[in-house]
Amino acid sequence: MILTHVFDPHQQRYRLKKEYFIHHPLHLVRRTSPVPSMTDEQWNELVESWKDPKKMxxxxxxxxxxxxxxxxxxxxxxxxxxxxxxxxxxxxDKEPTALDLFKEYHYSKKKKSYTGVVQAA
Known part of the structure; x- marks a missing residue:
């Protein structure tokens, strides 16, 4: 079996917050866990931490x-x-210049290009 992604709890919390918390008024946020891997108590603790004014x-x-x-x-x-x-x-053969390194760090192999801001620079 090939895993397409590695389980990352931080990313799961990010996706849960995005889907069930950010775009909902506080009084409409679920009180029960939307995922089977989390108890209702754990879910409510997570929601309470997101609602904390300091954290917000x-x-x-x-x-x-x-x-x-x-x-x-x-x-x-x-x-x-x-x-x-x-x-x-x-x-x-030669030491890379600052411009060479800038290009190396900002070129996206996936998109096969630089962003517009980088191109303008």
Whole structure:
């Protein structure tokens, strides 16, 4: 059996919050768990944590900060130094310039292009 994705509890909470909490008024949020892997008690604890004013403020701040990012890097979870080490023989004859590295970090192999903001830069 081939797994198409690895179970990640953080991503599950993100999807649950998006589907059952964000777009619903607080008085209409479910009181019973929408997934079989979570008890009603666990679900209610999760909803209460999402409703916490301090946590809601932090979420809003994080949302605003993410919106200000102009150049989204495409190295995934790897850090820049690790990504540089993984470039391998691509720059064996010469040292990469800052522009070369900028292009490496912001090119999407999946989309086979740069974002419009990166192209403009």
């Amino acid at each position: 403020g932090i979420c809003e701040t994080n949302k605003n900060n993410r919106a200000q990012v102009k150049f989204h890097q495409t190295t995934g979870s790897r850090s820049y130094p690790v990504h540089c080490d993984n470039l391998g023989d691509k720059y064996k």
